Amino acid sequence: MQLASKTYDANDISAVQELYHSSGWTDGLPIVPPTADAVQACLEWAMMPPDQLIGIEPVRGLAITAEKLAINAVMAGCLPMHFPVVVTAWMAMMQDEFLMHGATASTGGCAVLVVLNGPIRLELGANGTFNALGNSDRATAVIGRAVRLCLINLMDVRPGVIDRSTLGHPGKYSYCLAEDEEDSSWLPLHEQRGVERAASAVTVMAAGAPRQIMNEWTTKPEEILETFAAEMRANLRHYSIHPGNYALIIPKQLREHLQAAGWTKTDIATFIHERARIHRREWAEVGKGAVVRDRGDSVYPAMESPDQLLVIAAGGPAGGFGAVIPPWLGNKSHAVTLPLGVCIDCEPPK
């Protein structure tokens, strides 16, 4: 397998690190040296020739090849088995409706949230329980990091270059989680969004930082979900009134109350759609009176329709916590779910 990328020789591991840091090719953390052997192993696992075109970035017309994704995936710490997930995430990000350029260049400073569903989670050891939104496991850590390193190196999404984020958030290092499908009676996210349950899938969303909520003092679904809705109303007041994809992360303790009462993800989304909305005049209460103008009575829902809510079962078994993950900027970017490619009778690349 012949790789096309330019090569550099470095005398030792420290020299590799300095080469990549000084060239602006990292996120500030050490990288795994992307040697030809390691990159070829990723490509072989995914059965992709190096020059396979994964997509064309829609705004600047940049060609994204399997080889370049693999180099960045290795740097992030990916093993070959992680690589197909990185490829699928990038295919999803390059769909027009994701608006990758806008989402990654914006002063709004969002990150790409990557959600894993289906059998691939178990194959990779991706953990959807303890510390689901933090450093929960190797697979989600390196996949999320690979998505960011690819943005840095393939699209120049570097701070102050294409990345114009005012603040950003910690998810820009890595923002990947797996749904806890085994410990939930709900439809998994990918099935809810039209992919066969038996398939593995990747969902990407241009996402703000998680906003954690707590309500350990009720078992009633309406009261539990009111706390989530209130956090969404806070986001509408304090951040942006644009409606779009929000994600709710619901760990086991709260999930069990909802499931015991027979509430499905669709029921949750319908309730949240009704409750997570504000009047424009509320902006005057949080210092934004100047933009209320004569539209104080206008009502702004967090989502245009219930199906814009991504309800995800994840988190450790104890604690009445949950999280609201807001969109970057409403409908400007839409979440995209794609199944992982399955190749029948494929020949490995030469």
Added chain:
Amino acid sequence: MTFRVLDPTTEKAPPAGRLAPRLDTLEGKTIGFISNGKEGTKGFFKHLDQMLREEYGVAKVVSRTKSNYSAPADKHIVDEIKGWDAVVSGLGD
């Protein structure tokens, strides 16, 4: 131990646009404004419009606003550009 490692960037430059020929003068020209629609663009373009007409003799200013300030200009705006002599694309942040 020596490492031979690979370049993680695209290396090749993106498809390059070419600069349109520069104008010798603004006098009598048609200038297009493409605003991203943010709050700060209003005063900026209003002032620029006045300045171009009064101080530089621009014949006509055409103002257009993108429907989505985070996305490229809409096709109907891009299609109009060929009728203009120059474009000012403004940010409102």
